[in-house]
Amino acid sequence: MDLGNLESLDYFYPEAILTGTILLVILLDLVLKNKKVPALLAFAGCGVSLWFTWKLYGASGGWLFHRMMVLDNFSLFFKLVALAATILVIWMSSASREIEQVHQGEYLAILLSSTLGMFFMASSTNLLMAYLSLEFVSITSYILTGFLPRNRRSSEAALKYLIYGGVASGAMIYGMSWIFGMTGSLDYAQINQALVLGQPNRLALFIALVFILAGFGYKIVFVPFHMWSPDVYQGAPTPVTAFLSVGSNAAGVAILVRFFFPALSHPAAGGDWQFISGVEWPQFLLVVSMVTMTLGNLSALNQQNVKRMLAYSGIAHAGYILMGLVVLNNEGLQAVLFYIVVYLIMNLGAFLVVVVVANATGKEDIDVYRGLAWRGAAVPAVAMAIFLFSLTGLPPLAGFIGKFFLFAAVIKQEFYLLAVVAVVNSVISLYYYARVVKVMFLDFPEPADGEVQMNAGAAVMLGLLSAMTLLFGIYWGPLVAFTNQSLRFFVK
Amino acid sequence: MTDHVLTYMVFFPVAGMLVVLLLPSDRHGLIRWTSAIFTVPPLLLGIWLYRNFDVTNPGLQFKEQVDWIPAYNIQYFVGIDGISISMVLLTALLSFLCIFASWGIDKGVKGYFALFLLLDAGMMGVFVALDFFLFYIFWEVMLLPMYFLIGIWGGPRREYAAIKFFLYTLFGSVLMLLAILALYFTSEPHTFDMTQLIARSGKYATTPLSMWPFDQLRWGFQHVVWMALFIGFAIKIPAFPFHTWLPDAHVEAPTAISVILAGVLLKMGTYGILRINYPMLPQATADLAYVFLAALGTWNIIYGALCAMAQKDFKKLVAYSSVSHMGYVMLGMASFTPQGISGAVLQMFNHGTITGMLFLMVGVIYDRAHHRDIEGFGGLASIMPLYTGVSALAIFASMGLPGLSGFISEVLVLLGSWQKYTILTVFAATGVILTAGYLLWTIQRVFLGAADEKYKMLPEITGRELFTMIPLGIIVIIVGVYPSVVLDLLRASLDQLNQIVIPHLS
Secondary structure, eight states: OBOOHHHHGGGOHHHHHHHHHHHHHHHHHHHOOOSHHHHHHHHHHHHHHHHHHHHHTTOOOEEETTTTEEESHHHHHHHHHHHHHHHHHHHHHHTOHHHHHSOHHHHHHHHHHHHHHHHHHHHBOBHHHHHHHHHHHHHHHHHHHTOSTTOHHHHHHHHHHHHHHHHHHHHHHHHHHHHHHHHSOOBHHHHHHHHHHSOOOHHHHHHHHHHHHHHHHHHHTOTTSOTHHHHHHHHSOHHHHHHIIIIIHHHHHHHHHHIIIIITEEEOGGGBEEEOSSOOHHHHHHHHHHHHHHHHHHHHTTOOBHHHHHHHHHHHHHHHHHHHHHTOBHHHHHHHHHHHHHHHHHHHHHHHHHHHHHHHHSOOBGGGGTTGGGTTOHHHHHHHHHHHHHHHTOTTSHHHHHHHHHHHHHHHTTOHHHHHHHHHHHHHHHHHHHHHHIIIIISOOOTTSOOOOOOHHHHHHHHHHHHHHHHHHHOOHHHHHHHHHTTOOOOO | OGGGHHHHHHHHHHHHHHHHHHSOTTOHHHHHHHHHHHHHHHHHHHHHHHHHOOTTOOSOEEEEEEEEEGGGTEEEEEEEOHHHHHHHHHHHHHHHHHHHHTTTOOSSHHHHHHHHHHHHHHHHHHHHBOBHHHHHHHHHHTHHHHHHHHHHHSOTTHHHHHHHHHHHHHHHHHHHHHHHHHHHHHSSSOOOBHHHHHHTGGGOOOOOOTTSSOTTOOOSHHHHHHHHHHHHHHHHTTOTTSOTHHHHHHHHSOHHHHHHIIIIIHHHHHHHIIIIIHHHSHHHHHHHIIIIIIIHHHHHHHHHHHHHHTOOBHHHHHHHHHHHHHHHHHHHHHTOSHHHHHHHHHHHHHHHHHHHHHHHHHHHHHHHHSOOBGGGOOOHHHHOHHHHHHHHHHHHHHHTOTTSHHHHHHHHHHHHHHTTOHHHHHHHHHHHHHHHHHHHHHHHHHTSSSOOGGGTTOOOOOHHHHHHHHHHHHHHHHHHHOTHHHHHHHHHHHHHHHHHHGGGOO
């Protein structure tokens, strides 16, 4: 199925609805003075879009817009993830004091635009489209990061993000131009054909891939393209940080998998993949994975700010996710998809607790969590403990199952060193996660520490996320089935 | 009812935890009694198990097997044999008694008892699980409550002790996870079912590697997996050099948690080796038992005893005596003789009851004097005669006095190991003398001599405290006089286990 522009629109409802919602949010915000309406509208728009995306899921798949985009379960999976993240972040934003100060309409419109960009990232099958969608997400992210008016940290973070992002995308488009030069095409399938038939220069291909990885790596936050993340995570408004940590991370994984698997490899028997030429990019990812998780975890050890700590922990988790790409089979990919869902749940949960505490105290330092469990906030404290232990990978929590699949995939392919490094990293990570738990439960509050209250919306969301963290730790069969189905690529 | 007896034993405490969480947090009495009530059914079911256990059947009994995640061949699979039944009984008993030993907790009562019940369920689960995945989940489930129980309700350095315990154990268990996955993927079709893995134990590669310094050792997949599992278990035992978390955890933990730690948690290490390493990796067990079980066990015995001798803190002394006594278990296991291996499992049971008593004893005196400095006491025999009597029983049992349970298991271990490792046994036997030395010296310093003026007013041991110690004392005497009450349970299964490993011994 290879559709032109007009026929493609039949499969373009989710994006169209999102676009419509963005325009409506902007318009209504101009007309109405009520602050709640844009949020409700955005929420509803995402919900409708989610429903249409779900309806497309399982369709036979095909090229859209003259092979610029693709429709397959894999892209729909990431669209669902992006929508879930957006919905939860809008929910979270409504509970956040920081976001209350900003202009709702603009904020939501840009947030949804970013989501739209992630949609394009997930389904682009043309280097030009990939570049454009990545830039779309990046630029909206820069704006979201700097959204807090008259907040120097926020502005500084945005500027830093912009500069790093600019350099990374410059490198990426340079690498893409090499690929174009070698294969004469921007289309993934044609690149694949050209690389299979012709014998590309190995060194040239390697250099091109490294440059392209710079662009993708900067979205997924792996070493050495991670430097921006601690500052940006700390400076951005917390719901935005949460959004960046799960949304753009997932979209980055989507674009990377789409390019490295269907474009640069070909499917072999039994769910395995074979990479095309002499460039052993899985080996390269192996090293990047080990360095990323180790560096992320070690840097997280000494952080005093919870958001910054979660930024470094996010780097470490990017390293874990890469583990699943090293093994080059569907099992690994499935582990990656599973981990993305689980990471979404537990990380958004952790950030929500950060929002709750920041609302009450105005701070994000670990110190302000002192004795949280004894300050009338036992529920957020227990939920935070669940999310953090889940991030460590302790059973019976969802994070354990996520890591379990990654370890399983890696061990099955006999990458024992990688498995051992990951295991040691899990132990290191426990230290800093447990430190927050320690502060919340083992330290007792001082008289100066006030009570921490949360509103009903936050409480419901917190309950939902921690219940899911527990549930997927005990019964994850349906989720596995879903990720399994999502591995259907449209490649021809 | 009887079809799901093990499930009930595991999940009664979980139900108890949920109920406790729903109670109002200021009703301390209600919370305590509720927790106590929920530990009674497991104890009664344990007695029922004991009476209905078929001692002639070496296989698994009271099995329950249900698919859990069929896509990965993960099952909810529980059952017990002679190796696990003694541990299940011990867990049920100590959990029940420790609720009463925790009566004095008055800070965060609700949280304490909820976590305690969760811990109880985790421990019970480890001893009945027969699916590797389930085993691992229970193993880890126990970690979290332990961290909080030490960390919130412990002594002055509780945070340090709690995180040290947590990190050590997690390191061991993640290595174990890798080993479990390796076993899973080498089995065809992939399975976590322990009985299946045992049935396929013969096929692992044991390619000899000449670069290994010991010529008689072969080093292959089996050995690597064995070591990964062993490190996980050795940390729990705790075997030298992984033992350093233990004195810290013990000293800082509240009394009841010390009892659980020494009485049940340490057994998980040796239980794991018997349940998993022995039958699943028999060749590696035969090759590595000398260095890592027999020699290390002997070292544990002597080193632990010497460390105990040097302690000024009463609780630390008991903690190091645990390190020493667990050494007998390792040595006995490694002998592969009927006496040695049943002595080892009996020692696991006995150590649980005896150390339980010892920690309760230290707890009693700490509650009154608010310190545990051995030198600070003296002449307690004249102030608290009843307390002294019970304590003496515990100490003599720990020393291995004939007629008490500790004696039987130590003698069996030494008898067994003599047949295989004569020289090591000689060294190990000196541990008996060292143990007698530090324990008698302790009796002298704490109970004998002239009573200190400032302790003249110490109240005698209370009824509740006696209630926690007396049942253990009775068991110590019964097993000491008539060890068959426990040994009969173990024999058939242990013989069968031995038969798996012995053909691999060179």
